[in-house]
Amino acid sequence: MPSEQSRLPGDASGAHASLPCRPLPESTLRRVASEALLRVATTPSTRAGRIPRPAPKEVARLCAALLEPGAMAGQTAIEDLLAAGIGRSTLMLGHLPEAARRLGEMWERDEVSFIQVGQAVGRLQRLMRVLRAPGEGRTPHAGRRALFATMPGETHTLGVIIAADACRERGWAVDLSLGEDRQVLLDEIANNAYPLLGLSVGSARTCAALADLLPDLRAAAPQTPFLLAGSFVATSPWRVRSLPVDGWAKDATEALSEMARLVEVNRAG
Template identity: 35%
Template sequence: MSRSATFDRQMLETAFSEIDAVHRSLPEATLSTLAAEVVTRVANNLRFAVQPDMVPCLDEIDMLCNALLSDDPHAATAFIENVQTKGSSYETLCLLYLTVAARRLGEWWDNDDVSFYRVTVAAGRIYAILRILRMERPIGVPDMQRAAAFASVPGENHTLGITIASDLARERGWDIDLFVGLTHDALVETLEQRQPALIGLSASGRRSMPALTRLIVALRISNPNARILVCGQIAAANLALVGLTGADAAAHDFQGAIGHMERLLDLPTGRLI
């Protein structure tokens, strides 16, 4: 619990701008789904025993919520910086302050104390903070070699491609767990239990974008250490998947995917004999 939570202020504010741009481009139904995903999963993400003196007071949480809801994105940045000056660890910041704030926002949303629009803004900023803290957090190279989980995005009917890709990867020495046909919640729960170092997600086209984005949002919260690779025809659709969804890489063909897999796990390239 001793890792310090550090981030680059400019990087965080850039992430806020990106999230706001995405926010303006998505339909209301998709925004609502993504906001609910962030708020619900972060609110239930406290997984360590909390010492009484670590628990932020209600006034602090209300201040954080109001900063996240503010028209001024600098307000949330300033609050996070202030918490960090007190020596808060990554776990304290991500799994305590943001967890309790997400619960509070959920209550305000349920009670209609804040508008739908403002909650989606706040949820996007929570997601941006988690993404940036994850990038700044030291993450060691996984112990396992050439192991990954492949999954089709929920709702996908075309799973032959990812099945073939799994077989081809196994021929190259990869240990692949393949998941197809699972619902969103079942897939997230399964991957959360297994905690693979690398997750490959297959989607066939633009129509899968809402389900793909929702899935990556959930996995960024449930599997914060995982590298996420998007594969399939959607990767050839010029949708800026890496920036838009938070994926680490995207590839539309098998050779490109294998190259990204080896790079993301910092492995030597080339086929295993």
């Protein structure tokens, strides 16, 4: 899960190369972020057909719920809409993509921070998975399911969103936990049997926070292999090799290879 600072703007090969850290221009960051938000929230069905128009007040209520800490507020909002007679397909094709667009607009107007939008996208993506009917959309290969997470309070989340999108295109089912509170992340991994946890490390500060968090993560998911990725793995490998994880990846190519290896080893083990 490369950091947003590890990829050249507009470079389609960025998912397959290790690039030096460099700041992205603000205009480029906003453009790429907006595109990533739309990709995360758009299903193959919405690309192919007409998108139902949800009521603005319903979308506003859903956005407010997605901005609440944790996953429960968004889940409750969806349950309320279902109880009101709105079908799953309408929510999938109308409400959730429209909520993603609305969140992007709110960020463009500086009404919310990007970390808030990133967290909301992670919650929205989980709701999409819950609502999707069996057999709809791209089917992941057996066992290819993962949670990609950044550390509590982390603000560099764009790279993880893009990496998750790329992995989904390669047959993985990926959930996101972006800068969520410590207990929210622990509950997420404890309550879901993820075959893999991908942890993004973009700085020495993040590395130190992860070292403190790892014992609790291990206790919450003792059978789950942990993969470390991000720009700090590429630039300071000697700093992360001492961490008790199961694999490391300095770029997206290595990450995809390690993800497959760790899941297979864990399954065989």
